[in-house]
Amino acid sequence: MPHADDSVLIETQHLTRTFGQGAQQVRAVDDVSLRLHRGEIASVVGESGSGKSTLARLMLRLLQPSAGRILFEGADVTRQSRLPELRRYWQRVQAVFQDPSASFNQFLTVRRLLERGLGLEGSRLDSKERDARVRWALERVALNPGEMLAKLSHEMSGGERQRVMIARALVVRPLLLLADEPTTMVDASSRASILNVLLDLRDEFGMAILFITHDVSLATYVSDTLFVMHDGRLVESGGVERITASPEHAYTRQLFADAFTMSERG
């Protein structure tokens, strides 16, 4: 079964984003139409510069498209630009990025950081409910709240910071998590456990996850669905089994062949 639920959560229609003018113009994302369903785990794969991060930033509404639309739960969110609307969107769509230290406020304890992450919702919860939600999120990423709540950024390891940033994204119980290379900064065993934590969350509350990665083996291991990008275009999409068994596009075949050769070399 390609996804847990048939309803479409987010859809992009002919999404396009250019940078620059004239001969210098780059079509970072070029006419990309894709669908992600509730509880579905998908990966956008492609080499460096293929437009993956730009697509993620568009879907996160951090960047305005040059053309095309984004529908979330059937509603057009493309032109939403007022902060209250965007905040409501970010209650449902959260992200974790590559480098956790870049998004870490060094003066905030883990408790304050996660309480801030609660945003709008936090103001509706009393302090006991806020505390319970913060502890819940830390436990989800296998951190001990008792040990972590009072810590500052410099008192944690890289792997702990990464997990705290994931907890911060989870604290609002998003419907969609965009994860841009979330495990590049951590060692192999932390990496496997972070991935397993994320996969459990789909089972637990039906969160959909979109991984953004150039790591084809990671993408095939965790995903139901693959979106293959090349030069800003979505060249192939479909179920992992189908794509790994019979990739249709020459670029996809090349991507898999390269990944396979690299893993054989070890």
Ligand SMILES: Nc1ncnc2c1ncn2[C@@H]1O[C@H](COP(=O)(O)OP(=O)(O)OP(=O)(O)O)[C@@H](O)[C@H]1O
């Ligand atoms: N703000 C910007 N201004 C100008 N060009 C940009 C900007 N952001 C991205 N680009 C260009 O758009 C193209 C796609 O970049 P993008 O970062 O989306 O690729 P990517 O697949 O995420 O790469 P990586 O895996 O290296 O992060 C590249 O040619 C890049 O140089």
